[in-house]
Every structure is written in C-alpha cells, then in structure tokens.
Amino acid sequence: xxxxxxxxxxxxxxxxxxxxIQKSEVQHQIELSLDIPSDCAAKLINGQVDxxxxxxxxxxxxxxxxIIGSYCIGSVGAVNSVFxxxxxxxxxxxxxxxxxxxxxxxxxxxVLLQFHFKVAVELVTDPDAETDALVLIxxxxxxxxxxxxxxxxxxEEWMKFTGLPFLYAAWVANKPIPQDFIADFDAALKLGLxxxxxxxxxxxxxPGIDLEDYLLHKLDxxxxxxxxKALELFLAYIKQL
Numbered sequence: 001x002x003x004x005x006x007x008x009x010x011x012x013x014x015x016x017x018x019x020x021i022q023k024s025e026v027q028h029q030i031e032l033s034l035d036i037p038s039d040c041a042a043k044l045i046n047g048q049v050d051x052x053x054x055x056x057x058x059x060x061x062x063x064x065x066x067i068i069g070s071y072c073i074g075s076v077g078a079v080n081s082v083f084x085x086x087x088x089x090x091x092x093x094x095x096x097x098x099x100x101x102x103x104x105x106x107x108x109x110x111v112l113l114q115f116h117f118k119v120a121v122e123l124v125t126d127p128d129a130e131t132d133a134l135v136l137i138x139x140x141x142x143x144x145x146x147x148x149x150x151x152x153x154x155x156e157e158w159m160k161f162t163g164l165p166f167l168y169a170a171w172v173a174n175k176p177i178p179q180d181f182i183a184d185f186d187a188a189l190k191l192g193l194x195x196x197x198x199x200x201x202x203x204x205x206x207p208g209i210d211l212e213d214y215l216l217h218k219l220d221x222x223x224x225x226x227x228x229k230a231l232e233l234f235l236a237y238i239k240q241l
Contacts, residue, residue: 005050007039007054008053009033009138011051012142013214015196016221019051019195020192021189024191026185029152036101037054037055037101037102038101038103041055041061044058044172045058045063051173052171053171053172054170054233057104057235057238064173067142067171067223068177069185070184071171071190071221072221074166074222075168076155076220081138081209082108082138083152083153084151084152084154086133091119093132097120098123098125098135099137100127101125102135102138104169109132109154110123112152112161114241115237116158119158142208143209144228162230164230166230170231189221196216200215
C-alpha cells in the first residue's frame with residue numbers, strides 16, 4: 001500500500017502527537033511533514049497530502065473534507081497560545097494586524113471583535129505596520145504577554161462569548177482513509193498524549209510559559225461533541241463577517 005501523506009503543525013502544541021507517531025508502528029505507514037498551520041492547510045487543499053492537522057477555518061476549502069479520529073487541538077477556556085495582543089482595551093481597538101500563519105486565529109479574532117466586543121476594526125496584513133493590536137499564535141506568543149498592555153486569550157474570550165470550548169485544528173482528510181489506519185493513527189496519538197510528562201523532559205524550557213500547565217491543562221486534545229458544536233457555530237459566524 002502507498003504510504004499515507006500527512007502534514008502536521010510544528011508548534012509545541014502538537015509535540016505529543018508527533019511523539020506518539022514516532023514511537024508507534026504507524027510511522028512506517030506514513031510520510032510526515034511538519035509545517036506552519038497555513039501550509040498544512042494549503043497542502044491538504046492542493047492534494048499534496050492525504051491528511052492534515054489544519055486550522056479549522058480552512059476546512060470549507062478542502063475538497064471532500066472529513067474530520068478523522070478522536071483527537072484535535074482545542075481548549076476549554078484559556079489556551080495560552082492564541083492571543084489578541086493590544087496597546088488599548090478591546091473596546092478601543094481600531095486597527096488589527098493579522099497573523100500570516102493561521103486563518104483560524106485571524107477569523108476567530110474577527111468574530112470576537114465584531115460579535116463579542118462589538119467593535120469595527122481595520123484589518124492590516126503588512127508585518128511592519130503600526131497597529132493598535134495584533135493576532136499572534138503558537139510558540140511565538142510564549143513570554144510575550146508582558147510586552148503589551150492587554151492580552152486577550154481567544155480561547156477564554158470565546159468561552160465567555162459562547163459557553164463552549166474551541167477547536168483550533170483538526171485532523172482532516174481529503175479522501176476516504178481506511179478505518180484500520182484511522183484506528184492505528186488514533187492509538188498513536190493516544191500514546192503520545194499518555195507520555196506528555198516524559199515528553200516535557202525533552203522540550204526546551206521557555207521563559208514566560210509553564211509548559212507542563214500548557215500541555216497537560218490548557219490544551220484539550222479530545223474531539224468532543226461540544227467542540228464539534230463550537231466548530232459549526234464558528235464557521236457560521238465566519239460567514240457573517
């Protein structure tokens with residue numbers, strides 16, 4: 001059988017998944033590439049890979065998209081790596097610099113600002129532009145809270161707004177995947193999650209973030225019904241932007 005091509009995000013939040021894959025037999029059934037979120041999505045949309053751990057806002061653009069398996073990147077409340085950093089209170093934000101690495105986080109920021117904070121903002125993509133606020137995600141947020149007057153954790157703000165957890169990224173296929181493989185893949189991901197404490201010993205420390213709290217408590221990896229509800233609601237809000 002041809003190897004299944006998989007693209008996964010290269011941030012700390014996926015380290016348990018990668019650890020599990022590399023410690024299990026499923027590694028021999030796949031070709032794995034590690035990418036930034038936007039590239040994971042592009043590869044899946046373009047058919048360069050069969051499965052991608054992609055930002056959920058990209059799902060509508062994937063041909064024959066189908067979420068597979070039992071795991072995801074999510075949070076129940078604050079996640080501590082998906083932020084709107086701002087010089088001013090949310091109610092005073094006029095300009096917002098978007099993050100080129102994730103369509104989901106940019107859309108979540110837009111949804112929260114329009115429907116939760118109820119402000120109209122100008123969106124900026126120039127990385128060198130001066131703005132009131134910016135979207136920043138992943139490892140690049142570690143230790144950055146002190147650099148800004150205001151830090152809005154988007155997982156926390158989404159829960160205040162909707163009462164639901166949030167689903168940032170899911171394992172999505174663009175074609176039918178054999179159930180036997182999905183079962184093996186799920187087992188590998190489960191293995192990685194079970195070894196998070198051991199994995200922490202191998203990760204470099206980051207000033208400004210408690211990685212044990214982040215991987216064991218802030219991130220929530222189970223693909224629950226509530227996260228699926230949150231995804232449906234999120235995609236519905238995006239259509240209203």
